[in-house]
Amino acid sequence: MAERRGLQLDSIWIYVQAAAIGVVGGGLGVAFRAGLAWIERLLMGEHGPLQERLAWWQSLLIPTLGGLGAGLCLLLIRNVRGPFGIGDIVEMAATRKGSIRPLHSLVQIVSSGFSIATGGSIGREAANTQIGTTMASLLGRLVPNSPRSRVVLLGCGVAAGMASAYKAPIAGAIFVMEVVLGNFAMDVLAPIVVASVISTLITLAAFGRDPLYGYGLLELTEPSLVLSAAVLGVLCGFGGIFFRKSLDLGRKVFDLVKAPLLVKLMLGGLIVGAIGIGYPETWGNGQSTIDALARPERIPTLLALSTLFLLKIVATAATYGSGAVGGIFTPNLVVGAALGTAFARIVDSLVEGDHHTHFALVGMAGLCAATVHAPITAILLIFEMTGDYDLILPLMLCSILASITARLIDPDSIYTARLRARGHGVDHGLEELAIHTNFVRDVMRRDAAKVSERATLEDVLDVFNASRHDTVYVVDARQRLLGQVQLHDVKQFINDPTPGTVLIAADLATPSSVATADESLAAILTRFHDPDLDELPVVSSREDPVLDGRVTRRDVVATFSEEVLGQRSMRAKLRVAGRKESRWLELPAGAVLERIKVPVGLAGRSLGSLDLTGEHGLQVLVLLERDELGHERRAYPSADSVLADGMELVVYGAREDVHAFLALHGERAPDR
Secondary structure: OOOOOOOOOOHHHHHHHHHHHHHHHHHHHHHHHHHHHHHHHHHHOOOOOOOOOOOHHHHHHHHHHHHHHHHHHHOOOOOOOOOHHHHHHHHHHHOOOOOOHHHHHHHHHHHHHHHHHHOOOOOOOOHHHHHHHHHHHHHHHHHHOOOOHHHHHHHHHHHHHHHHHHHHHHHHHHHHHHHOOOOOOHHHHHHHHHHHHHHHHHHHHHHHHOOOOOOHHOOOOHHHHHHHHHHHHHHHHHHHHHHHHHHHHHHHHHHHHHHHHHHHHHHHHHHHHHHHEEEEEEEOOOOHHHHHOOOOOOOOOHHHHHHHHHHHHHHHHHHHHHHOOOOOOHHHHHHHHHHHHHHHHHHHOOOOOOHHHHHHHHHHHHHHHHOOOOHHHHHHHHHOOOOHHHHHHHHHHHHHHHHHHHHOOOOOOHHHHHHOOOOOOOOOHHHHHHHOOEEEHOOEEOOEEEOOOEHHHHHHHHHHHHHHHOEEEEEEEOOEEEEEEEEEHHHHOOOOOOHHOOHHHHOEEEOOOEOOOOEEEHHHHHOOOOOOOOOOEEEEEOOOOOEEEEHHHHHHHHHHHHOOOOOOOEEEEEEEEOOOOOEEEEEOEEEEEEEEOHHHHHHOOOOOHHHHHHHHOOOEEEEEOOOOOOEEEEEOOOOOOOOOOOEEEEEEEEEHHHHHHHHHHHOOOOOO
């Protein structure tokens, strides 16, 4: 077989798709941001609540109405919240499960906009990333991609959203590699960089090239001040844990409220509004608050900064806990800025100077690193948002120590904690996901050769001859596994039948390592270290080892090839609706099972009138169609089945026949 050369993701198409995600993510991200600004000016005046103080009743009413609007949006999708924002995308990438429905996604983006524009303490980065990942999901339906490529495209969507939100293309790309995918391979990084750069270019064209927090030259190079950032890093480590635990507490408190989601969202808005009467700085995603902290007319007192630190966390916990859809990344930066500025007050009392701007920005990086466990992202994000290289030393020291401190207290970040709570392993990257998220039940075979414990040697040899397997399993009357007999153990008796009347299967059986259906492939991988072991028996449980089937080394390797490398083997993974396990079907050489779109020219035709089997050598196995909510419906095909626009077919046939059929109707063949 010829060695694979060139791009590991098989095709230049991955870069075309990444560019499309960047264009859509940047363009719609700009539109979303402009829409939020328009609503904020309409409700709170030209300069927002920080400079144009609202009446107390306005402070209560506006966020409450925002919660009402956000809730009404979610009612359109029956209060069902699909994957939204960075946390859910991390879970989708880690488990390769779930899908983004465009209609649900659009409704959630609008709902998030209502919450943010009316003062809800959440960030717009979640909606921005949702725009990019929705585009990635749509491309995944239109363009055939390997499982690895689909995950990379989700990462492109996150990078495009982050870059658009913060004008930070490097941090956006590194965030995906560090947090979402856990992989820095070049073939993964390259398309993500393409999406991030294009999204940033569009954002810069719309809002200018100035960094978000450009305060001129910020020199923080004195050794004593740089080293003091280490102390701030430790404080940020504790602050990050406090922030995450507060959000968890907010969700638990609102779970105790037995009321519809609409009421919870309004209650969350009311709490934010009440806080905003005295501290409007706690409202919204917080960009104006950070700006006020970094260069205020007068430096707030230590008490005021401590109060802001606590109330911003309470406002974020109330918004997040009530069920509002949005991000926590930007509110986290505000909390870090408050902590950093409070630290600057202490430093200023010991060292002559005015360091509040420096440490506000350093605190942002530290708390971000502690909460997300992503110090590289935190360093680059603040660097790109300020454009000031002289901050790099304290940023590095603070972020690393904050991350280390937080990890010593709790090994989970704000994103991995939810994964672990749902039973997902999170200590592996993209390349390891295949073996952690595929299970024995997905690849096991039910055709294990077996004999009774009292079967004679002749019976055992007959089973070997009939099954062509190299291993026969010995079971008792209840089908419990007692051991195994391998072909090389009995080949000495093939030409010498004398012991056949003396030996029974129980005498020949040797102990065997076993697997259970619910174990991941990662869990059984070490059991194949024995080069003479080609398969493992699969039992119902270790306590009651009823033989259910077998899993072979070949099936495990084939799964890795398809899931990790994107190379297809001559197998098809089948799952019957309503059943938990999947089954692998061995296909003849050159045969494929493909999911293809109905060519436009065939819409309105019945399957019987097309004679796909006679004319094209294709068998239609399943009809797939989506309803207006994006739910996929499956139907059994018949001669009277009428094809429609948007419908898909699952067809079986020779690869060249599938390609010829698609080419005949002007469709591109699947990229495999």
